[in-house]
Amino acid sequence: xxxxxxxxxxxxxxxxxxxxxxxxxxxxxxxxxxxxxxxxxxxxxxxxxxxxxxxxxxxxxxxxxxxxxxxxxxxxxxxxxxxxxxxxxxxxxxxxxxxxxxxxxxxxxxxxxxxxxxxxxxxxxxxxxxxxxxxxxxxxxxxxxxxxxx
Numbered sequence: 849x850x851x852x853x854x855x856x857x858x859x860x861x862x863x864x865x866x867x868x869x870x871x872x873x874x875x876x877x878x879x880x881x882x883x884x885x886x887x888x889x890x891x892x893x894x895x896x897x898x899x900x901x902x903x904x905x906x907x908x909x910x911x912x913x914x915x916x917x918x919x920x921x922x923x924x925x926x927x928x929x930x931x932x933x934x935x936x937x938x939x940x941x942x943x944x945x946x947x948x949x950x951x952x953x954x955x956x957x958x959x960x961x962x963x964x965x966x967x968x969x970x971x972x973x974x975x976x977x978x979x980x981x982x983x984x985x986x987x988x989x990x991x992x993x994x995x996x997x998x
Contacts (some may be wrong), residue, residue, distance in 0.1 A: 854856050873986045879919045883991060884909060884980045888952050898979070903952050909980040910954035913947045914987035934971040937962040947977065947990065955982075 869927045883898045886906035894900045901909070935987065943960040954977040980994035 858945075872988075874909065874912050874914055874982055878909075878982045878986075878988075880984055880986065881984060884982075884994075885978060886954070887978060888976075897903075904955060906977075907949045907981070909988045910947055910949045910977065912988040913954070913977075913980075913990055914983075914985075916945060916956075916958075916979060916990045916993075919971050919980050920982075933964045933969060934973065936964050937954050937971045945972075953977075954990075956990055971996070
C-alpha cells in the first residue's frame with residue numbers, strides 16, 4: 849500500500865468519523881443545559897430546570913447518548929449502591945459504557961478495570977437512566993441513573 853492509499857483511507861475514515869459524530873447530535877427541540885426526565889411510573893413532575901418527557905422522547909435521547917456527566921458517576925455510582933470496591937474502581941478509572949432502550953427504559957451498562965487495595969479488579973454496573981442533560985455540543989448525556997432495571 850502506497851502513501852497515497854493510506855492518506856486517502858485516512859481522509860475517508862476521518863470524514864466518516866465526522867459524519868458519524870454528527871449523528872449523535874440532538875434535534876433543536878431540546879435545549880442545552882436542560883435536564884430531561886423520564887420516570888416509568890408516571891410520577892415525574894417538571895420544574896424550571898427539569899422537563900418530563902414521554903417514553904418516545906426518552907427512547908430518542910437514549911439512542912443519542914454520547915456519554916455520562918461527571919456528576920452522574922459521582923452520584924449514580926455511590927458506595928451504597930455498588931459497594932466500596934466498585935465505587936473506588938469507577939472513580940479512579942474512566943468506565944466504558946453502552947446504552948440501549950429496553951422495554952420502556954434506557955438501560956446503561958458501565959464497566960471499568962483498575963486497582964483496589966493492591967489487587968486488580970474489574971467491575972460492572974447496570975442501571976437505568978432517568979435524567980438526560982443536553983451538552984453545549986448538543987449531545988445527550990446520562991445525568992442521573994440508578995442501579996436497577998426494575
